[in-house]
Amino acid sequence: MSDSGPESDLRIGSPWPRRLLVSHGVLVYLFLYLPIAVLVVFSFNAARQTAVWTGFTLDWYRRLLRDGVLLGAVRNSLEVAAVTTVVATVLGTLAAFALGTLGRSPAGFRGQRATQALLMLPVVIPEIVLGAALVTFFGVSHLRLSLATVIIAHVVFSISYVAIVVRARLAGLDPALEEAARDLGAGAFDTFRRVTLPLLLPGVVASALLVFTLSIDDYVITSFVAGVGATTLPLHIYSMLKVGVTPEVNAVSTLLLAVTVVLIVAAQRLLQEDRRTT
């Protein structure tokens, strides 16, 4: 932020008149949220086939609860997301800690750039490439596609997100705190456990929440590596969509949205808390 003070004229450098800017902004937010709002509203619509509101109902939600296949998919998704979150959060946090600590020396360390590239690639490479590469790999190494292969795939793309979020939190820490712990006689492990980790915790928890969200939402990569009987919720939703648009799809989408939005908002809160305290 510039500190040009309150007298600074905000209009300077803006090629857009204020009114145009605000109305454009409002339109973009409507564009982002209206489709989702519509989807949610119509999950409570009584009519089966039309997009005309005929009355409020919870029928579609009740039906979901009786859908055994769907519940199975939910169970699979939760299992995958839980294991992925634990593994990716631990690995990503350790990697971020090592990168942050070793990167503090001006010269960096051997393999620093390779490690950074390795952590960046799974995020930026198109998902379809990761899916294609993994299914080829599982095929050649005769690993039967199952929930385990889904978990492996999810861990691969999740580690990077954890590393990025935790690394950012680490960069905001004051090295003097760790130094002080050392001076007071704490060993490397104790310093990490009792000083660094508690300070990193908001970032670690936030990244865990985000990984859980990413995992439970993933369709593209999962569609490549999920075997028979390893249908996750997004895969199930996709097959429902292919059959036809029904209010049940709206209902299950609404539930998934609700869960993930809660997780994301919680993660955001933690990360903003971060910014305020450091």
Next chain:
Amino acid sequence: MLEPGAYGGGAVKTKGVKALLLPTWAVLGVFFLAPLVLMLAVSFRERGAYGGLRAMTDLTAYVRSGAWFANYVRSANPIYLSIAWRSLWMAVLTTVLCLLISYPVAWWIAVRAPRRWKNLLLGLVVVPFWTSFLIRTYAWMFILRGEGLLNAALLGTGVIHRPLELLYTPFAVMIGLVYGELPFMILPLYASLEKLDRTLLEAASDLGAGGAAVFRRVTVPLTLPGIVAGVVLVFIPSLGQFVVSDLLGGAKSMLLGNLIQNQFAVARNQPFGAALAFELTAAVLLLLLAYALYMKKKGEEVLL
């Protein structure tokens, strides 16, 4: 502040910290790097009679016959080239539209919006950034289909008398792509506009530059790293996209992503799918390399 080596107290402890990278290297080495290399290797093979790979007995003869390059030759077939061309076009158009739509919004959030709204406005962009792409695409299916909301509204108000064909068109795919990728453009633009030193704009203005000139000659050049980051973050996923085109597009909207996915899921031609995926990977890596070099020149951090 900190002497080199003071942290961790020398080589021995640095080695200990370095060991913390090992699990990540092991997992990503085995399940990310190795699969990519393997995919490249498989792209040189032939498809077996029942899917899988055709047995290869004599490597020299195989190489000499040119069969190893057959998948790549096949990918240059006009049918596939036209699909690749369409994907490229769609990705470029998506990127341009996202940029044009996002820049004023990012400017609004970063510069003009009241301070107490800033976090909320930013949070409202971040939420779709993380929520299910699949569901967000489905929302448009729900709106655009024949008996969907838009048609119902237009019919109901008497604007049209028979439903418009909106779904399963390139138009629908374009909306879906822009809708899906928009947050990925707004966020990096916001980040660079937030850092923008406004005194420079004032200086330019004091020296007599008009609003448009300040924007073109000061603001845009200064926020170029954010623009480039947004372009990369939107362009790459659009290029490999297949969910949007599968759900919102018709038979004529097939994109590179659909073609690749099809080789693995339907045609059971892994070698050809691998060759296509590798071509996509190579294009993406070149783009990323150019991006990394650009950011390095600008002295900006590249993500990590």
